Amino acid sequence: MKIKIDQISKWFGKNQVLRNVSMEIESSLVICGPSGSGKSTLARCINGLEKVQAGTIYVGETEVTSPKTNIPQLRQKVGMVFQAYNLFPHMKVIDNLMLAPTKVLRRSREEAYETAMSLLEKVGIPDKANVYPDQISGGQKQRAAIARALAMKPEVIIFDEPTSALDPEMIQEVLEVMKGLVKDGITMIVITHEMGFAREVAANIAFMDNGELIEMAPPEQFFNRPASPRIKDFLQKVLL
Amino acid sequence: MLQEKSLIQNCISLGIRIFNVTLLIAALGWGSYYLLSSAGYQFNFNAVFKYFNVFNNGLWMTIQLSLSAFGLSIIFGLIIALGRMSKIKLIADISLTYVVVFRNIPLLVVIAIFNWGIGSSFPEVSIFVWSILALSVFEASYIAEIFRGGIESIQKEQVESAQSLGLTYLQCLRYVIIPQALRSILPSLTGQIVTLVKDSSLASIIGLLELTLASRTVVGSTFAALESYAVIALYYFIVCYPISIISTIMEKQMRKNLQNPN
Ligand SMILES: Nc1ncnc2c1ncn2[C@@H]1O[C@H](COP(=O)(O)OP(=O)(O)OP(=O)(O)O)[C@@H](O)[C@H]1O
Ligand SMILES: [Mg+2]
Numbered sequence: 001m002k003i004k005i006d007q008i009s010k011w012f013g014k015n016q017v018l019r020n021v022s023m024e025i026e027s028s029l030v031i032c033g034p035s036g037s038g039k040s041t042l043a044r045c046i047n048g049l050e051k052v053q054a055g056t057i058y059v060g061e062t063e064v065t066s067p068k069t070n071i072p073q074l075r076q077k078v079g080m081v082f083q084a085y086n087l088f089p090h091m092k093v094i095d096n097l098m099l100a101p102t103k104v105l106r107r108s109r110e111e112a113y114e115t116a117m118s119l120l121e122k123v124g125i126p127d128k129a130n131v132y133p134d135q136i137s138g139g140q141k142q143r144a145a146i147a148r149a150l151a152m153k154p155e156v157i158i159f160d161e162p163t164s165a166l167d168p169e170m171i172q173e174v175l176e177v178m179k180g181l182v183k184d185g186i187t188m189i190v191i192t193h194e195m196g197f198a199r200e201v202a203a204n205i206a207f208m209d210n211g212e213l214i215e216m217a218p219p220e221q222f223f224n225r226p227a228s229p230r231i232k233d234f235l236q237k238v239l240l
Numbered sequence: 241m242l243q244e245k246s247l248i249q250n251c252i253s254l255g256i257r258i259f260n261v262t263l264l265i266a267a268l269g270w271g272s273y274y275l276l277s278s279a280g281y282q283f284n285f286n287a288v289f290k291y292f293n294v295f296n297n298g299l300w301m302t303i304q305l306s307l308s309a310f311g312l313s314i315i316f317g318l319i320i321a322l323g324r325m326s327k328i329k330l331i332a333d334i335s336l337t338y339v340v341v342f343r344n345i346p347l348l349v350v351i352a353i354f355n356w357g358i359g360s361s362f363p364e365v366s367i368f369v370w371s372i373l374a375l376s377v378f379e380a381s382y383i384a385e386i387f388r389g390g391i392e393s394i395q396k397e398q399v400e401s402a403q404s405l406g407l408t409y410l411q412c413l414r415y416v417i418i419p420q421a422l423r424s425i426l427p428s429l430t431g432q433i434v435t436l437v438k439d440s441s442l443a444s445i446i447g448l449l450e451l452t453l454a455s456r457t458v459v460g461s462t463f464a465a466l467e468s469y470a471v472i473a474l475y476y477f478i479v480c481y482p483i484s485i486i487s488t489i490m491e492k493q494m495r496k497n498l499q500n501p502n
Contacts, residue, residue, distance in 0.1 A: 082400075086401035
């Protein structure tokens with residue numbers, strides 16, 4: 001699904017955190033940039049967790065920025081995976097996956113269960129279905145959280161630093177699952193500093209600084225001919 | 241590693257505690273009986289026991305009143321709690337005013353205002369209904385704050401991830417926030433039920449024939465005040481203590497469910 005962001009600006013109080021950002025996203029986009037540059041805010045505007053003060057965002061035919069839009073309905077198509085996993089601690093992993101399909105999409109429990117189990121297979125933790133989230137490792141939690149988002153069969157999925165809270169040995173297992181999604185043709189927006197991942201799977205890489213979109217380019221161009229010295233500086237730091 | 245106690249062990253230790261409490265109460269009762277008798281007080285429990293039915297009917301009324309008021313105060317309390325957290329300032333202010341007002345007025349006065357004040361314009365509404373309304377409106381101000389505390393203890397990220405799955409705010413409340421909040425709320429909520437049952441005795445001032453007023457009528461006919469009030473003290477205790485026990489068990493169970501993989 002195509003996402004069209006047009007001239008959006010956002011302030012938190014007097015602090016402007018997005019400045020006239022415009023971009024079109026069709027397949028997979030990696031967003032990077034220094035801390036506080038507005039990456040999370042931009043991503044959260046796309047599924048309506050944050051409101052913009054100027055500009056428009058379209059997800060497919062739906063205008064996210066219109067007050068008439070049914071935001072919960074939009075979110076059925078736009079999944080989100082957070083840095084801190086945010087699994088529901090009072091539910092088993094399988095129930096985490098089944099909640100939204102049964103309550104929001106009104107699927108039968110049997111159907112939701114089938115889907116949930118096949119997704120747990122896909123992310124490699126079918127044996128953790130009947131376990132509470134605090135019984136599994138960080139990498140497993142993040143894979144469960146990805147499966148939970150996928151259970152809604154979203155057309156867009158947003159990852160906000162999905163591996164930043166993980167121990168190094170668990171990062172790869174999560175990235176592998178995400179690489180699999182690119183092949184499924186889902187639109188992915190990934191905020192990450194994993195440049196190896198970006199080079200391998202991103203159709204485009206966007207660099208943000210101080211609320212501005214500095215550059216958005218395919219990996220080859222982004223890494224070899226960065227448009228701004230700020231990107232060069234940044235790459236040197238993260239590639240160390 | 242700390243060894244988790246099994247359910248049976250838990251039940252046994254709880255049973256022993258209840259047994260001990262009961263034993264101590266019996267000892268205390270018997271001790272007072274003995275002391276007062278030797279000081280020359282003539283106990284007349286037989287006169288009181290003739291009014292067994294009056295006490296039981298009173299108890300039944302207390303139970304009906306408490307249950308209805310509790311159900312209503314949960315609903316009012318939840319609405320006020322959500323109102324307190326509303327982004328719309330007017331709603332937040334109105335809800336805050338509600339809480340402040342009812343927390344700073346004695347329940348006795350609230351009951352009087354409902355029955356003799358508002359009630360005078362609606363003579364067809366019974367004192368039972370006024371008692372329920374006064375009690376639930378009053379207790380709701382406490383329950384609202386308990387709910388609000390519980391709901392605010394749930395991380396904002398939990399709400400956001402539920403909403404990101406397409407849940408509406410109400411669904412999020414129902415399936416994600418309340419089940420988690422309930423764990424931290426439960427002890428204070430059961431405490432509030434116990435308070436409510438005891439507070440319901442104040443409905444006696446407007447003439448609702450619940451347990452306390454029942455006891456007063458028995459005193460009127462028998463003059464056996466100590467005996468009558470001892471009987472209802474026991475009644476109140478028998479109703480309230482199990483509520484506390486159930487709460488303790490539920491709390492333990494919930495903590496277990498959270499910790500143990502299945
Ligand atoms: N809820 C909020 N209220 C006020 N200011 C906020 C809020 N959320 C973010 N900000 C501010 O907006 C700016 C952009 O934050 P954002 O989280 O989007 O940055 P980021 O690029 O995701 O940073 P990081 O890499 O640290 O996650 C920061 O200056 C931040 O302090
Ligand atoms: Mg961020």
